[in-house]
Amino acid sequence: MDASGQTKRQLRVAGEPSAKRTKDSVQTKTRTETDLELLVFGADEEDASGRLFSKLGREQGSESPASSDNENDEDDDSDDNEDSGEAPLFFVDTERDQQQVESESEAESEDAPSEADEPAAWEDDDMQDATVALKSKARLRKLRTEEDEDNVSGDVYEERLRRQFEKINPVPKWAASDDSDRVGSDLLQTSAPLVSHTHVQLPSSSIDIARVRNANQAAVSQSAVQSVQFHPSASVLLTAGLDKTLRLFEVDGKENQKIQSIYFKDLPITSAQFIRGGHEIVASGRRGWYYAVDVEHATVTRINGVPGRPLKSLEFMRTSTDGDRMAFMGNAGQIHLVSTRTKQFVHTLPMNGVVRDVEFTNDGNYLWSTGLDNYVYQWDLRQNQCVSRWHDPTVFRPTCLAISQDATYYASGDHAGVVNIYDARAMREEAQDSTFFNVRPFKAVSNLTTAVHGLRFNHSAEILAVYSRKKKDQLKLVHLPSATV
Numbered sequence: 001m002d003a004s005g006q007t008k009r010q011l012r013v014a015g016e017p018s019a020k021r022t023k024d025s026v027q028t029k030t031r032t033e034t035d036l037e038l039l040v041f042g043a044d045e046e047d048a049s050g051r052l053f054s055k056l057g058r059e060q061g062s063e064s065p066a067s068s069d070n071e072n073d074e075d076d077d078s079d080d081n082e083d084s085g086e087a088p089l090f091f092v093d094t095e096r097d098q099q100q101v102e103s104e105s106e107a108e109s110e111d112a113p114s115e116a117d118e119p120a121a122w123e124d125d126d127m128q129d130a131t132v133a134l135k136s137k138a139r140l141r142k143l144r145t146e147e148d149e150d151n152v153s154g155d156v157y158e159e160r161l162r163r164q165f166e167k168i169n170p171v172p173k174w175a176a177s178d179d180s181d182r183v184g185s186d187l188l189q190t191s192a193p194l195v196s197h198t199h200v201q202l203p204s205s206s207i208d209i210a211r212v213r214n215a216n217q218a219a220v221s222q223s224a225v226q227s228v229q230f231h232p233s234a235s236v237l238l239t240a241g242l243d244k245t246l247r248l249f250e251v252d253g254k255e256n257q258k259i260q261s262i263y264f265k266d267l268p269i270t271s272a273q274f275i276r277g278g279h280e281i282v283a284s285g286r287r288g289w290y291y292a293v294d295v296e297h298a299t300v301t302r303i304n305g306v307p308g309r310p311l312k313s314l315e316f317m318r319t320s321t322d323g324d325r326m327a328f329m330g331n332a333g334q335i336h337l338v339s340t341r342t343k344q345f346v347h348t349l350p351m352n353g354v355v356r357d358v359e360f361t362n363d364g365n366y367l368w369s370t371g372l373d374n375y376v377y378q379w380d381l382r383q384n385q386c387v388s389r390w391h392d393p394t395v396f397r398p399t400c401l402a403i404s405q406d407a408t409y410y411a412s413g414d415h416a417g418v419v420n421i422y423d424a425r426a427m428r429e430e431a432q433d434s435t436f437f438n439v440r441p442f443k444a445v446s447n448l449t450t451a452v453h454g455l456r457f458n459h460s461a462e463i464l465a466v467y468s469r470k471k472k473d474q475l476k477l478v479h480l481p482s483a484t485v
Helices: 003-027 031-041 048-061 071-084 098-111 138-143 154-168 180-188
Strands: 131-133 151-153 225-230 236-241 245-250 257-263 269-275 280-285 290-294 299-303 317-319 325-329 334-339 345-350 355-360 366-371 375-380 385-391 398-403 409-414 419-423 443-445 454-457 463-467 475-479
Touching: 131 154, 138 154, 151 154, 236 269, 245 269, 269 317, 280 317, 317 355, 325 355, 334 355, 355 398, 366 398, 398 454, 409 454, 409 463, 419 463, 443 475
Parallel strands: 225 269
Antiparallel strands: 131 151, 225 236, 236 245, 245 257, 269 280, 280 290, 290 299, 317 325, 325 334, 334 345, 355 366, 366 375, 375 385, 398 409, 409 419, 419 443, 454 463, 463 475
16 A cells, blocks of 8 residues: 555544544534523423523623633623623513502502693793783784783783684583593484584674685795685695796695695796696686696696687686586687586587676586676586576676575676675576576675675675775675675
8 A cells, every 4th residue: 555545544534533523512502502492492491481581681781701611600690690780681571460560550650640730841930021012013913902902911912822822723512521421421322423414504793714824825926816726625725826836735724835836937827726626727828728737647738729719818717616617708708618628629608798707506517607788698518508598787897706506696796896696596487497587686785896806605605705806905705695794
């Protein structure tokens, strides 16, 4: 046998004890591995999990690392940690007494102070020596009790601010009740609806109005606002003007944050309104085109006027919020109807005189129009025909008209500042007939001295708002059916 063969054999022989020692070391389990095996696969020892997690917490919390090869050293370290008062970083609570938990919670509830006994979080001692001038700012004038009152002390000023806040935000009846259990039991003793649908009519003598923040305070228009409208189902307000910008605000009376603004570089906006239940906005002006804004998808589309009807200006536009039509007032008494979905031309409604204003009914099935010849037309949009027409001699050069949501009232304003209010129920010849024969108004409001530019009924037809742009403070509220201003 050569030298190389002897050398290889010596290496194999020398390596056999090493392999045997490695095999023996693998079969020998450390204490840590044993504890982990007991925790994962289960064992008869009840303190296996506690011993393992206690050891882990001791290793993390000890200042010097403990040796895992010497079990006696670990026990000594554990005793040292217990004596020093150091607790493990986490533990497993498996056998805590439930009665101890309940006793601790009761003790905490007894020690906690009640909300009524807590003192005020902060009190300003300097307010008693301070003096506030109520006439210095317009927002403070409503805190006066007398017209000539000006300077008040700080504590009086604080008390009046609290009173004004409670007036604007009153406490609900259910929250002011002391016996909440009794209120809840009363509700459960009946099957009636929890929300009352009874309507209380507004008083005719006075109306409470609370002044809140400006709706567009987050982004004030750079020109006169021409169009303002609320969303039909959300607390969103639309504003548009000659600055070519359409703005949307989330109205809450406090912050009124701006949602979005859209700038049209070639369209000074004179009319902007919601259509299709608030899913879309149309904006028009003194141009031969208008824009449609998809609110949900945030897309803007330019529509080049009314197809087949060359109109130089589309500033006089009226829309139906829930209907499928919008109207553009043209020349020679023509009213052009366009579909709100396809933006295609539908029909032209002809009048004998120059059209001054049009108004859709709440259901979108009818359209009312008035002209300079003092004639009022009622159009059925399902047939595109005139179903009623009458002459009103009490109006001088009509400027606008409005219809209540339930079609019980309609109003007409003229160039002299007079607003005529009509009861549509008394004007009908028969209950099932839409023909009108008695066109005398039951009330003529002459509180405005300039031409009437707009009329609007509220949702319950109890208030009619009339306004004029010619002079300052030309806004009046008319109560119905008493017709008091």
